[in-house]
Amino acid sequence: MKVVVIGCTHAGTAAVVNIKENYPNSEVVIYEKNNNVSFLSCGIALNIGKVIDTTEKLFYSSPEALNCLGAQTKMQHEVLNIDFKNKKLSVKNLLTNEVFEDNYDKLVLTLGSWPIVPKFEGGTLDNIVLCKNYNHALNIIEKSKVAKNVVVIGAGYIGVELAEAFEMQGKNTTLIDAENRIMAKYLDKEFTDIAETEFKNKGVNIVLGQKVQKFEGTNTVEKVITDKGEYNADLVVLCIGFTPNTKLVQGKLETLPNGAIIIDEYMRTSEEDVFAAGDCCVVKYNPAKDTRYIPLATNAVRMGTLVGKNLIKPTLKYMGTQGTSGIKIYNKCIASTGLTEEVAKNTTNYNVGSVTIDENYRPEFMPTFEEAKVKLVFDKDSRKILGGQIISNIDLTQYMNTLSVVIQNEMTIEELAMTDFFFQPHFNKPWSLLNAVALKAL
Incomplete structure (x- = not known):
């Protein structure tokens, strides 16, 4: 059995590892446009902020490691065309410009995503950069050494992490977003207000509700x-969002309008023997019971693993996602899962309810204790839990992992209120924070 894998970041690496583990006699060939694999772009801001000292630490695998598993890693090779009917590929060696054909028995598309880059006037000026891969990371770090005024465009997770990192390096930092709040997809206003205050207290210029029109400068950008x-x-860093990197299969596979490849619960596409995983795909979004485009590394590694399990026959189903995520902004530890109240009201037909508590996470008789803000979003009709958020000065983010399981299993607020959680004064109160917020919902 010959398996060809196109693209090799998170989903691709997970697919290759599991294919070789489950089918050691298979022939696995990887085609990757870049000269590296398995780069954790979520660590770029940590590298810029000197929390991580070298960019190379953000790799968790390598072409050599995959070769040791028995895969053939063909770096700097771009697949130009796929003939699904005849199971053939046209491939270009980017180093020699040689174009050749290859064939497959099973094809794995882990094409990833690419930053959204609108066609701004002045967009070709120097020092307007992207933040996605290893080369982007090196470029940002090099240019930021001499930059004094840094503008980050896009206040999602990557944008806010970069804004913090640049401020920590003493840069005059401006964070711009067209939305009226930072991180609006992940958190409701009572949480983003706290995060915005953290930035303002550190001198970061938060510019919200404004759309970038153009860039000005002679050769290098000077104004936004x-x-x-x-x-x-x-220096300008574009962090507007991501789009599926699926031009290769456009018009050949079933996709969403944005190009995200539609897959079933076993990672199969609309073409036989063709699988897809990671940021190039849709995901089953459990809280809303629909499919959405949610590019996250956690989704990618799960989906890549499932390709390896289901390559020959349907074996292990994809359980869907709650879009669980976390972030640390200065001293604030923040996490969310499922639908925010705002997103639930705007994108679903649920009869949305919510409650918020501000509660010390452990007993006040302890030498120290910290307050946590916890929010629960639920459907008033079915009583099922749809989402949640937490913020505190200490790391209580694992509560959202627990709540992710609650949502996946379609539990109600009554069930969560009475769920058994341990009590130990070092860690919590007799009523867990999740019990307490559910009790308030009752």
């Missing part, structure tokens, strides 16, 4: 112009 103002910049 929005519909409401202008901001000095000698």
